[in-house]
Amino acid sequence: MRIVLVSQYVSALRGMARVCKRGGYLPVAAVCTRAESSTSGRSTPRMVALSKALVGSCPPGLSVNVVDGMGPLCDVIERYSPDLLLVRGFPWRLPARVLQAPRFGAVNLHPSSLPEFRGPFPVDWAIRRGDPELGFTAHRMDAGFDTGRVLAGVRFEVGPDEFGSAVWHRVDAAAERVLAPALDRVFAKDPGEEQDDTQASYAGAFDVDDGFVDWTRSAQEIHHQVRAWSLGSQGVEGPLADLDGSPVRLLRTSLTAIDAPRVSCRDAPIWLADFTRLPPGNTPSTERKASAK
Structure with missing residues (x-):
């Protein structure tokens, strides 16, 4: 054979x-x-x-x-x-x-x-x-x-x-x-x-906007967004977010309290377990900005 x-x-x-x-x-x-x-x-x-x-x-x-x-x-x-x-x-x-x-x-x-x-x-x-x-x-x-x-x-x-x-x-x-x-x-x-x-349904590549985190969405939505990008299929490891006025790429998040920066989303907090700070110029739009607590 x-x-x-x-x-x-x-x-x-x-x-x-x-x-x-x-x-x-x-x-x-x-x-x-x-x-x-x-x-x-x-x-x-x-x-x-x-x-x-x-x-x-x-x-x-x-x-x-x-x-x-x-x-x-x-x-x-x-x-x-x-x-x-x-x-x-x-x-x-x-x-x-x-x-x-x-x-x-x-x-x-x-x-x-x-x-x-x-x-x-x-x-x-x-x-x-x-x-x-x-x-x-x-x-x-x-x-x-x-x-x-x-x-x-x-x-x-x-x-x-x-x-x-x-x-x-x-x-x-x-x-x-x-x-x-x-x-x-x-x-x-x-x-x-x-x-x-x-x-039938079709699973194509993510849109450009899918690569940015909107903190006004639910914590669970953002968590699954980061999980999806962690698969590496889209060419990079995680979506971009604004944190305290600086661009970051989110690599891992948690919906339960851990020793990590905490951000308030629309309905609940999310903890940024792993992220990479990026050079200026990758900052998402104003409505997506958030502050860590």
Whole structure:
């Protein structure tokens, strides 16, 4: 069984490889790209760092292929003549020729309960909304983004005070839980269930204003805003806020009293457990200013 893995993230590739190995399947290759977009061959420092981490951290025996752009990536995948393509954490659309070539098709692992939160940032939006549970879905890939037939899904709890790496640890564990039953259905040639498009929603990137803290909102809203930004998906670790007339980036907050600066929000106080002071010039607008007590 020739399985090719596609991802931009070490944890995703290692997790898919572990599940395949437990099922008696050994992936032959992992493929990622240094390119900044699906239409560009240009790399960025962030993408180069990710690709270097992949090369240095993938399981032994797995051939790692780092390419520049979608064209070379598709060529490499086709060169391996895979029986199955497994994808997780790869935000660009793969062309039909790649999806249709494997005899068992292509399967994507998506961190939401599809059809809710299709798109690249489902975890960010679920955390921003304060959801006590997140979802993970394995689905067949088709011409759309996250629109294919569902093979397996799980729900899992996330604590209201979990940030960044703690959330991603739970997401990674859910991905492994959902992949095993999905593989069983794939190799049984089970097509899976169609999604209900009338229930679909989209999780795109945050707006510019989402990067600023408005102290007139509720403490819980601000807390979940900081949690969402701590995931790192939006390019920086936390939203900007005004504190005593100075710009800061919030990294961690608490809704219970701790030994940290306290700010009054619309309905309750919030404590700034971790933040970084920034140079002048990043100050949010006047209505967002607050004083620590």
